[in-house]
Amino acid sequence: MFKKLVLVTIIFASSLMAAAEVNIYSHRHYDTDKKLFKMFEEKTGIKVNVVKAKASALIKRMTSEGKNSPADVLITVDAGRLFQAKQKDLLQAVDSEYLTKNIPAIYRDKDKKWFALTKRSRVAVIRKDSTKENELSTYEDLANPKFKGQIVVRGSNNIYNQSLLAAMIEHHDEEYALKWAKGVVANMARTPKGNDRAQVKAVANGIGEIAIANTYYIGKMVHNKDASQRKAVSKMKIFFPKFENGGTHINVSGAGVAAYAPNKVNAIKFIEFLASPEAQKLFAEGNYEYPVLAGVKSSDLVASWGTFEEDNISINSLGENNAKAVKIFDKAGWK
Ligand SMILES: [Fe+2]
Structure with missing residues:
Protein backbone atom coordinates (compact mmCIF):
# COMPACT_ATOMS: atom_id res chain seq x y z
CA MET A 1 0.00 0.00 0.00
CA ARG A 120 23.28 48.85 -25.91
CA SER A 121 24.60 52.10 -27.31
CA ARG A 122 25.27 52.76 -30.98
CA VAL A 123 28.62 54.45 -31.27
CA ALA A 124 31.43 55.55 -33.57
CA VAL A 125 34.43 53.23 -33.73
CA ILE A 126 37.71 54.68 -34.98
CA ARG A 127 41.33 53.54 -35.22
CA LYS A 128 43.47 54.09 -32.15
CA ASP A 129 45.97 56.00 -34.28
CA SER A 130 43.21 58.24 -35.64
CA THR A 131 42.61 61.76 -34.43
CA LYS A 132 38.99 61.69 -35.59
CA GLU A 133 37.71 62.11 -32.06
CA ASN A 134 38.82 65.73 -32.30
CA GLU A 135 36.37 66.16 -35.18
CA LEU A 136 33.55 63.94 -33.91
CA SER A 137 30.78 65.32 -31.74
CA THR A 138 27.08 64.67 -32.37
CA TYR A 139 25.11 62.16 -34.45
CA GLU A 140 23.74 65.16 -36.31
CA ASP A 141 27.27 66.11 -37.32
CA LEU A 142 27.89 62.74 -39.02
CA ALA A 143 26.07 64.29 -41.99
CA ASN A 144 28.62 67.09 -42.16
CA PRO A 145 30.46 67.06 -45.53
CA LYS A 146 33.75 67.20 -43.64
CA PHE A 147 33.36 63.41 -43.22
CA LYS A 148 32.99 62.75 -46.96
CA GLY A 149 34.14 59.24 -47.90
CA GLN A 150 34.80 58.32 -44.25
CA ILE A 151 31.73 56.61 -42.80
CA VAL A 152 31.10 52.85 -42.95
CA VAL A 153 27.77 51.57 -41.71
CA ARG A 154 25.51 48.63 -42.41
CA GLY A 155 22.36 48.67 -44.54
CA SER A 156 19.09 50.42 -43.85
CA ASN A 157 17.15 47.16 -43.56
CA ASN A 158 18.89 46.69 -40.23
CA ILE A 159 16.75 47.53 -37.24
CA TYR A 160 19.64 49.08 -35.25
CA ASN A 161 19.99 51.73 -37.95
CA GLN A 162 16.23 52.15 -38.23
CA SER A 163 16.09 52.84 -34.50
CA LEU A 164 18.93 55.35 -34.71
CA LEU A 165 17.03 57.19 -37.44
CA ALA A 166 13.80 56.87 -35.41
CA ALA A 167 15.62 58.62 -32.57
CA MET A 168 16.75 61.33 -34.99
CA ILE A 169 13.10 61.86 -35.99
CA GLU A 170 12.14 62.06 -32.32
CA HIS A 171 14.82 64.67 -31.61
CA HIS A 172 14.03 66.76 -34.71
CA ASP A 173 11.42 65.89 -37.33
CA GLU A 174 11.05 63.84 -40.50
CA GLU A 175 12.33 66.58 -42.76
CA TYR A 176 15.49 66.96 -40.70
CA ALA A 177 15.95 63.19 -40.50
CA LEU A 178 15.78 62.91 -44.31
CA LYS A 179 18.37 65.63 -44.74
CA TRP A 180 20.56 63.88 -42.20
CA ALA A 181 20.26 60.46 -43.81
CA LYS A 182 21.12 61.95 -47.21
CA GLY A 183 24.15 63.62 -45.66
CA VAL A 184 25.38 60.36 -44.13
CA VAL A 185 24.87 58.53 -47.45
CA ALA A 186 26.96 61.20 -49.14
CA ASN A 187 29.70 60.60 -46.55
CA MET A 188 29.82 56.82 -46.89
CA ALA A 189 33.14 55.22 -47.78
CA ARG A 190 31.32 52.35 -49.51
CA THR A 191 27.86 50.98 -50.23
CA PRO A 192 26.57 49.42 -46.99
CA LYS A 193 27.32 45.73 -46.60
CA GLY A 194 27.96 43.32 -43.75
CA ASN A 195 27.05 43.48 -40.08
CA ASP A 196 28.32 45.79 -37.34
CA ARG A 197 31.55 43.83 -36.87
CA ALA A 198 32.25 44.03 -40.60
CA GLN A 199 32.17 47.82 -40.33
CA VAL A 200 34.68 47.78 -37.48
CA LYS A 201 36.92 45.42 -39.44
CA ALA A 202 36.70 47.62 -42.53
CA VAL A 203 37.91 50.71 -40.70
CA ALA A 204 40.63 48.68 -38.94
CA ASN A 205 41.81 47.71 -42.43
CA GLY A 206 41.80 51.26 -43.70
CA ILE A 207 38.42 51.37 -45.46
CA GLY A 208 36.90 54.60 -44.21
CA GLU A 209 37.58 56.29 -40.88
CA ILE A 210 34.42 55.94 -38.81
CA ALA A 211 32.46 52.71 -38.24
CA ILE A 212 29.00 52.77 -36.68
CA ALA A 213 28.38 49.81 -34.40
CA ASN A 214 26.71 48.65 -31.22
CA THR A 215 29.04 48.62 -28.24
CA TYR A 216 28.73 44.96 -27.27
CA TYR A 217 30.15 43.86 -30.62
CA ILE A 218 33.43 45.45 -29.59
CA GLY A 219 33.48 43.23 -26.51
CA LYS A 220 32.59 40.19 -28.57
CA MET A 221 35.43 40.96 -30.99
CA VAL A 222 37.93 41.37 -28.15
CA HIS A 223 37.00 37.95 -26.76
CA ASN A 224 36.70 36.10 -30.04
CA LYS A 225 38.02 32.73 -31.20
CA ASP A 226 38.68 34.28 -34.60
CA ALA A 227 42.13 35.92 -34.54
CA SER A 228 41.24 38.29 -37.38
CA GLN A 229 38.48 39.81 -35.25
CA ARG A 230 40.78 40.19 -32.25
CA LYS A 231 43.46 41.75 -34.42
CA ALA A 232 41.05 44.19 -36.05
CA VAL A 233 39.48 45.35 -32.81
CA SER A 234 42.86 45.76 -31.12
CA LYS A 235 43.44 48.68 -33.49
CA MET A 236 40.19 50.38 -32.55
CA LYS A 237 38.72 52.73 -29.96
CA ILE A 238 35.22 53.95 -29.22
CA PHE A 239 33.80 57.44 -29.45
CA PHE A 240 30.38 58.08 -27.90
CA PRO A 241 28.47 60.59 -30.06
CA LYS A 242 25.52 62.45 -28.55
CA PHE A 243 22.37 63.99 -29.95
CA GLU A 244 22.49 67.79 -29.96
CA ASN A 245 19.81 67.90 -27.31
CA GLY A 246 20.30 64.52 -25.71
CA GLY A 247 22.80 61.80 -25.03
CA THR A 248 24.21 58.71 -26.69
CA HIS A 249 21.69 56.61 -28.61
CA ILE A 250 20.42 53.69 -26.57
CA ASN A 251 18.59 50.68 -27.88
CA SER A 298 29.19 46.91 -16.41
CA SER A 299 31.99 44.45 -17.12
CA ASP A 300 35.55 45.75 -16.63
CA LEU A 301 36.08 45.83 -20.40
CA VAL A 302 32.90 47.81 -21.02
CA ALA A 303 33.73 50.15 -18.14
CA SER A 304 37.16 50.75 -19.71
CA TRP A 305 35.47 52.36 -22.73
CA GLY A 306 34.40 55.21 -20.49
CA THR A 307 31.14 56.66 -19.35
CA PHE A 308 28.59 58.59 -21.37
CA GLU A 309 25.29 60.30 -20.96
CA GLU A 310 22.37 58.13 -22.08
CA ASP A 311 19.88 59.67 -24.47
CA ASN A 312 16.76 61.03 -22.80
CA ILE A 313 14.01 59.95 -25.23
CA SER A 314 11.63 57.12 -24.45
CA ILE A 315 12.50 53.83 -26.11
CA ASN A 316 8.79 53.67 -27.06
CA SER A 317 9.48 56.31 -29.71
CA LEU A 318 11.90 54.01 -31.57
CA GLY A 319 8.98 51.76 -32.41
CA GLU A 320 6.53 54.57 -32.99
CA ASN A 321 8.85 56.19 -35.55
CA ASN A 322 10.06 52.96 -37.20
CA ALA A 323 7.80 53.06 -40.27
CA LYS A 324 8.74 56.67 -40.91
CA ALA A 325 12.42 55.79 -40.57
CA VAL A 326 12.16 52.97 -43.12
CA LYS A 327 10.55 55.34 -45.64
CA ILE A 328 13.14 58.03 -45.05
CA PHE A 329 16.03 55.60 -45.57
CA ASP A 330 14.47 54.65 -48.89
CA LYS A 331 14.13 58.25 -49.97
CA ALA A 332 17.67 59.01 -48.87
CA GLY A 333 19.07 56.18 -50.98
CA TRP A 334 20.63 54.42 -47.96
CA LYS A 335 21.04 50.91 -49.35
FE1 LIG B 1 23.16 42.33 -32.30
Whole structure:
Protein backbone atom coordinates (compact mmCIF):
# COMPACT_ATOMS: atom_id res chain seq x y z
CA MET A 1 0.00 0.00 0.00
CA PHE A 2 2.75 2.40 1.04
CA LYS A 3 4.80 1.47 -2.03
CA LYS A 4 1.79 2.09 -4.24
CA LEU A 5 1.23 5.50 -2.69
CA VAL A 6 4.86 6.45 -3.21
CA LEU A 7 4.64 5.34 -6.83
CA VAL A 8 1.45 7.32 -7.42
CA THR A 9 3.01 10.35 -5.77
CA ILE A 10 6.10 10.05 -7.95
CA ILE A 11 4.01 9.73 -11.11
CA PHE A 12 1.87 12.69 -10.09
CA ALA A 13 4.89 14.82 -9.19
CA SER A 14 6.69 14.01 -12.42
CA SER A 15 3.60 14.82 -14.47
CA LEU A 16 3.47 18.17 -12.71
CA MET A 17 7.16 18.68 -13.44
CA ALA A 18 6.63 17.79 -17.08
CA ALA A 19 4.03 20.52 -17.23
CA ALA A 20 6.44 23.07 -15.77
CA GLU A 21 7.87 24.69 -18.84
CA VAL A 22 8.17 27.99 -20.60
CA ASN A 23 8.41 28.49 -24.35
CA ILE A 24 10.69 31.26 -25.50
CA TYR A 25 10.74 32.77 -28.98
CA SER A 26 14.03 34.62 -29.08
CA HIS A 27 15.94 36.72 -31.55
CA ARG A 28 18.91 36.93 -29.19
CA HIS A 29 21.85 35.13 -30.71
CA TYR A 30 24.36 35.07 -27.88
CA ASP A 31 25.97 32.20 -25.94
CA THR A 32 25.28 33.96 -22.63
CA ASP A 33 21.59 33.26 -23.05
CA LYS A 34 22.11 29.49 -22.95
CA LYS A 35 23.76 29.88 -19.54
CA LEU A 36 20.94 32.11 -18.34
CA PHE A 37 18.27 29.64 -19.42
CA LYS A 38 20.10 26.85 -17.61
CA MET A 39 20.37 28.97 -14.47
CA PHE A 40 16.62 29.57 -14.61
CA GLU A 41 15.90 25.86 -15.07
CA GLU A 42 18.10 24.93 -12.11
CA LYS A 43 16.59 27.58 -9.90
CA THR A 44 12.92 26.96 -10.67
CA GLY A 45 12.64 23.47 -12.16
CA ILE A 46 10.81 25.08 -15.10
CA LYS A 47 12.08 23.74 -18.41
CA VAL A 48 13.02 26.39 -20.96
CA ASN A 49 12.20 25.56 -24.59
CA VAL A 50 13.72 27.96 -27.10
CA VAL A 51 12.85 28.78 -30.68
CA LYS A 52 15.56 30.99 -32.15
CA ALA A 53 14.93 33.10 -35.24
CA LYS A 54 14.89 36.69 -36.41
CA ALA A 55 12.25 38.80 -34.69
CA SER A 56 10.44 39.39 -37.98
CA ALA A 57 10.13 35.62 -38.51
CA LEU A 58 9.02 35.04 -34.91
CA ILE A 59 6.39 37.76 -35.19
CA LYS A 60 5.13 36.20 -38.42
CA ARG A 61 5.01 32.80 -36.77
CA MET A 62 3.13 34.08 -33.72
CA THR A 63 0.66 35.84 -36.00
CA SER A 64 -0.08 32.71 -38.01
CA GLU A 65 -0.22 30.50 -34.91
CA GLY A 66 -2.77 32.84 -33.37
CA LYS A 67 -4.50 31.54 -30.26
CA ASN A 68 -2.77 28.17 -30.64
CA SER A 69 0.71 29.65 -30.39
CA PRO A 70 2.86 27.81 -27.84
CA ALA A 71 4.94 30.98 -27.36
CA ASP A 72 5.07 32.30 -23.80
CA VAL A 73 7.76 34.94 -24.15
CA LEU A 74 9.03 36.95 -27.12
CA ILE A 75 12.57 38.28 -26.80
CA THR A 76 13.99 40.70 -29.34
CA VAL A 77 17.23 42.63 -29.70
CA ASP A 78 15.54 45.91 -30.48
CA ALA A 79 12.73 48.06 -29.15
CA GLY A 80 11.32 48.58 -32.65
CA ARG A 81 10.41 44.92 -33.04
CA LEU A 82 8.84 44.76 -29.56
CA PHE A 83 6.68 47.69 -30.56
CA GLN A 84 5.68 45.87 -33.75
CA ALA A 85 4.68 42.77 -31.80
CA LYS A 86 2.61 44.93 -29.48
CA GLN A 87 0.91 46.67 -32.43
CA LYS A 88 -0.08 43.27 -33.80
CA ASP A 89 -1.63 42.32 -30.45
CA LEU A 90 0.90 39.55 -29.92
CA LEU A 91 1.79 40.64 -26.39
CA GLN A 92 -0.21 41.00 -23.21
CA ALA A 93 0.08 43.48 -20.35
CA VAL A 94 1.99 42.18 -17.35
CA ASP A 95 1.47 43.34 -13.80
CA SER A 96 4.78 42.76 -12.14
CA GLU A 97 5.71 44.93 -9.23
CA TYR A 98 9.34 43.83 -9.57
CA LEU A 99 9.61 44.81 -13.26
CA THR A 100 7.75 48.09 -12.90
CA LYS A 101 9.78 49.07 -9.88
CA ASN A 102 13.19 48.10 -11.23
CA ILE A 103 13.09 48.92 -14.93
CA PRO A 104 13.07 52.68 -15.55
CA ALA A 105 9.94 53.99 -17.27
CA ILE A 106 11.77 55.07 -20.45
CA TYR A 107 12.97 51.47 -20.85
CA ARG A 108 9.61 49.69 -20.72
CA ASP A 109 6.36 49.80 -22.65
CA LYS A 110 3.88 52.35 -21.34
CA ASP A 111 1.15 49.66 -21.48
CA LYS A 112 3.31 47.07 -19.64
CA LYS A 113 3.52 44.85 -22.72
CA TRP A 114 7.31 44.64 -22.85
CA PHE A 115 10.30 45.37 -20.68
CA ALA A 116 13.90 46.12 -21.59
CA LEU A 117 16.45 43.68 -20.21
CA THR A 118 19.69 45.15 -21.50
CA LYS A 119 20.89 48.37 -23.05
CA ARG A 120 23.28 48.85 -25.91
CA SER A 121 24.60 52.10 -27.31
CA ARG A 122 25.27 52.76 -30.98
CA VAL A 123 28.62 54.45 -31.27
CA ALA A 124 31.43 55.55 -33.57
CA VAL A 125 34.43 53.23 -33.73
CA ILE A 126 37.71 54.68 -34.98
CA ARG A 127 41.33 53.54 -35.22
CA LYS A 128 43.47 54.09 -32.15
CA ASP A 129 45.97 56.00 -34.28
CA SER A 130 43.21 58.24 -35.64
CA THR A 131 42.61 61.76 -34.43
CA LYS A 132 38.99 61.69 -35.59
CA GLU A 133 37.71 62.11 -32.06
CA ASN A 134 38.82 65.73 -32.30
CA GLU A 135 36.37 66.16 -35.18
CA LEU A 136 33.55 63.94 -33.91
CA SER A 137 30.78 65.32 -31.74
CA THR A 138 27.08 64.67 -32.37
CA TYR A 139 25.11 62.16 -34.45
CA GLU A 140 23.74 65.16 -36.31
CA ASP A 141 27.27 66.11 -37.32
CA LEU A 142 27.89 62.74 -39.02
CA ALA A 143 26.07 64.29 -41.99
CA ASN A 144 28.62 67.09 -42.16
CA PRO A 145 30.46 67.06 -45.53
CA LYS A 146 33.75 67.20 -43.64
CA PHE A 147 33.36 63.41 -43.22
CA LYS A 148 32.99 62.75 -46.96
CA GLY A 149 34.14 59.24 -47.90
CA GLN A 150 34.80 58.32 -44.25
CA ILE A 151 31.73 56.61 -42.80
CA VAL A 152 31.10 52.85 -42.95
CA VAL A 153 27.77 51.57 -41.71
CA ARG A 154 25.51 48.63 -42.41
CA GLY A 155 22.36 48.67 -44.54
CA SER A 156 19.09 50.42 -43.85
CA ASN A 157 17.15 47.16 -43.56
CA ASN A 158 18.89 46.69 -40.23
CA ILE A 159 16.75 47.53 -37.24
CA TYR A 160 19.64 49.08 -35.25
CA ASN A 161 19.99 51.73 -37.95
CA GLN A 162 16.23 52.15 -38.23
CA SER A 163 16.09 52.84 -34.50
CA LEU A 164 18.93 55.35 -34.71
CA LEU A 165 17.03 57.19 -37.44
CA ALA A 166 13.80 56.87 -35.41
CA ALA A 167 15.62 58.62 -32.57
CA MET A 168 16.75 61.33 -34.99
CA ILE A 169 13.10 61.86 -35.99
CA GLU A 170 12.14 62.06 -32.32
CA HIS A 171 14.82 64.67 -31.61
CA HIS A 172 14.03 66.76 -34.71
CA ASP A 173 11.42 65.89 -37.33
CA GLU A 174 11.05 63.84 -40.50
CA GLU A 175 12.33 66.58 -42.76
CA TYR A 176 15.49 66.96 -40.70
CA ALA A 177 15.95 63.19 -40.50
CA LEU A 178 15.78 62.91 -44.31
CA LYS A 179 18.37 65.63 -44.74
CA TRP A 180 20.56 63.88 -42.20
CA ALA A 181 20.26 60.46 -43.81
CA LYS A 182 21.12 61.95 -47.21
CA GLY A 183 24.15 63.62 -45.66
CA VAL A 184 25.38 60.36 -44.13
CA VAL A 185 24.87 58.53 -47.45
CA ALA A 186 26.96 61.20 -49.14
CA ASN A 187 29.70 60.60 -46.55
CA MET A 188 29.82 56.82 -46.89
CA ALA A 189 33.14 55.22 -47.78
CA ARG A 190 31.32 52.35 -49.51
CA THR A 191 27.86 50.98 -50.23
CA PRO A 192 26.57 49.42 -46.99
CA LYS A 193 27.32 45.73 -46.60
CA GLY A 194 27.96 43.32 -43.75
CA ASN A 195 27.05 43.48 -40.08
CA ASP A 196 28.32 45.79 -37.34
CA ARG A 197 31.55 43.83 -36.87
CA ALA A 198 32.25 44.03 -40.60
CA GLN A 199 32.17 47.82 -40.33
CA VAL A 200 34.68 47.78 -37.48
CA LYS A 201 36.92 45.42 -39.44
CA ALA A 202 36.70 47.62 -42.53
CA VAL A 203 37.91 50.71 -40.70
CA ALA A 204 40.63 48.68 -38.94
CA ASN A 205 41.81 47.71 -42.43
CA GLY A 206 41.80 51.26 -43.70
CA ILE A 207 38.42 51.37 -45.46
CA GLY A 208 36.90 54.60 -44.21
CA GLU A 209 37.58 56.29 -40.88
CA ILE A 210 34.42 55.94 -38.81
CA ALA A 211 32.46 52.71 -38.24
CA ILE A 212 29.00 52.77 -36.68
CA ALA A 213 28.38 49.81 -34.40
CA ASN A 214 26.71 48.65 -31.22
CA THR A 215 29.04 48.62 -28.24
CA TYR A 216 28.73 44.96 -27.27
CA TYR A 217 30.15 43.86 -30.62
CA ILE A 218 33.43 45.45 -29.59
CA GLY A 219 33.48 43.23 -26.51
CA LYS A 220 32.59 40.19 -28.57
CA MET A 221 35.43 40.96 -30.99
CA VAL A 222 37.93 41.37 -28.15
CA HIS A 223 37.00 37.95 -26.76
CA ASN A 224 36.70 36.10 -30.04
CA LYS A 225 38.02 32.73 -31.20
CA ASP A 226 38.68 34.28 -34.60
CA ALA A 227 42.13 35.92 -34.54
CA SER A 228 41.24 38.29 -37.38
CA GLN A 229 38.48 39.81 -35.25
CA ARG A 230 40.78 40.19 -32.25
CA LYS A 231 43.46 41.75 -34.42
CA ALA A 232 41.05 44.19 -36.05
CA VAL A 233 39.48 45.35 -32.81
CA SER A 234 42.86 45.76 -31.12
CA LYS A 235 43.44 48.68 -33.49
CA MET A 236 40.19 50.38 -32.55
CA LYS A 237 38.72 52.73 -29.96
CA ILE A 238 35.22 53.95 -29.22
CA PHE A 239 33.80 57.44 -29.45
CA PHE A 240 30.38 58.08 -27.90
CA PRO A 241 28.47 60.59 -30.06
CA LYS A 242 25.52 62.45 -28.55
CA PHE A 243 22.37 63.99 -29.95
CA GLU A 244 22.49 67.79 -29.96
CA ASN A 245 19.81 67.90 -27.31
CA GLY A 246 20.30 64.52 -25.71
CA GLY A 247 22.80 61.80 -25.03
CA THR A 248 24.21 58.71 -26.69
CA HIS A 249 21.69 56.61 -28.61
CA ILE A 250 20.42 53.69 -26.57
CA ASN A 251 18.59 50.68 -27.88
CA VAL A 252 17.42 47.75 -25.83
CA SER A 253 16.97 44.03 -25.93
CA GLY A 254 13.75 43.16 -24.19
CA ALA A 255 10.93 40.75 -23.62
CA GLY A 256 7.17 40.56 -23.46
CA VAL A 257 4.66 37.88 -22.51
CA ALA A 258 2.84 36.44 -25.53
CA ALA A 259 -0.86 37.26 -25.84
CA TYR A 260 -1.90 33.61 -25.66
CA ALA A 261 0.90 32.32 -23.43
CA PRO A 262 -0.06 28.84 -22.23
CA ASN A 263 2.38 29.24 -19.31
CA LYS A 264 1.78 32.84 -18.32
CA VAL A 265 2.91 32.53 -14.70
CA ASN A 266 6.17 30.89 -15.77
CA ALA A 267 6.61 33.52 -18.46
CA ILE A 268 6.45 36.34 -15.94
CA LYS A 269 8.79 34.45 -13.61
CA PHE A 270 11.20 34.05 -16.50
CA ILE A 271 11.27 37.74 -17.41
CA GLU A 272 11.62 38.69 -13.74
CA PHE A 273 14.55 36.31 -13.52
CA LEU A 274 16.23 37.95 -16.54
CA ALA A 275 15.88 41.28 -14.75
CA SER A 276 17.30 39.88 -11.49
CA PRO A 277 20.75 40.99 -10.28
CA GLU A 278 22.37 37.60 -11.05
CA ALA A 279 21.03 37.46 -14.62
CA GLN A 280 21.82 41.11 -15.22
CA LYS A 281 25.39 40.46 -14.11
CA LEU A 282 25.71 37.70 -16.68
CA PHE A 283 24.32 39.90 -19.48
CA ALA A 284 26.93 42.47 -18.50
CA GLU A 285 29.89 40.10 -18.08
CA GLY A 286 29.07 37.58 -20.77
CA ASN A 287 27.67 39.71 -23.55
CA TYR A 288 29.14 43.16 -22.78
CA GLU A 289 25.72 44.78 -22.64
CA TYR A 290 24.72 47.52 -20.22
CA PRO A 291 22.49 46.16 -17.46
CA VAL A 292 19.09 47.75 -17.20
CA LEU A 293 18.93 47.14 -13.45
CA ALA A 294 20.40 49.94 -11.34
CA GLY A 295 23.28 48.86 -9.14
CA VAL A 296 24.59 46.14 -11.48
CA LYS A 297 27.99 47.11 -12.81
CA SER A 298 29.19 46.91 -16.41
CA SER A 299 31.99 44.45 -17.12
CA ASP A 300 35.55 45.75 -16.63
CA LEU A 301 36.08 45.83 -20.40
CA VAL A 302 32.90 47.81 -21.02
CA ALA A 303 33.73 50.15 -18.14
CA SER A 304 37.16 50.75 -19.71
CA TRP A 305 35.47 52.36 -22.73
CA GLY A 306 34.40 55.21 -20.49
CA THR A 307 31.14 56.66 -19.35
CA PHE A 308 28.59 58.59 -21.37
CA GLU A 309 25.29 60.30 -20.96
CA GLU A 310 22.37 58.13 -22.08
CA ASP A 311 19.88 59.67 -24.47
CA ASN A 312 16.76 61.03 -22.80
CA ILE A 313 14.01 59.95 -25.23
CA SER A 314 11.63 57.12 -24.45
CA ILE A 315 12.50 53.83 -26.11
CA ASN A 316 8.79 53.67 -27.06
CA SER A 317 9.48 56.31 -29.71
CA LEU A 318 11.90 54.01 -31.57
CA GLY A 319 8.98 51.76 -32.41
CA GLU A 320 6.53 54.57 -32.99
CA ASN A 321 8.85 56.19 -35.55
CA ASN A 322 10.06 52.96 -37.20
CA ALA A 323 7.80 53.06 -40.27
CA LYS A 324 8.74 56.67 -40.91
CA ALA A 325 12.42 55.79 -40.57
CA VAL A 326 12.16 52.97 -43.12
CA LYS A 327 10.55 55.34 -45.64
CA ILE A 328 13.14 58.03 -45.05
CA PHE A 329 16.03 55.60 -45.57
CA ASP A 330 14.47 54.65 -48.89
CA LYS A 331 14.13 58.25 -49.97
CA ALA A 332 17.67 59.01 -48.87
CA GLY A 333 19.07 56.18 -50.98
CA TRP A 334 20.63 54.42 -47.96
CA LYS A 335 21.04 50.91 -49.35
FE1 LIG B 1 23.16 42.33 -32.30
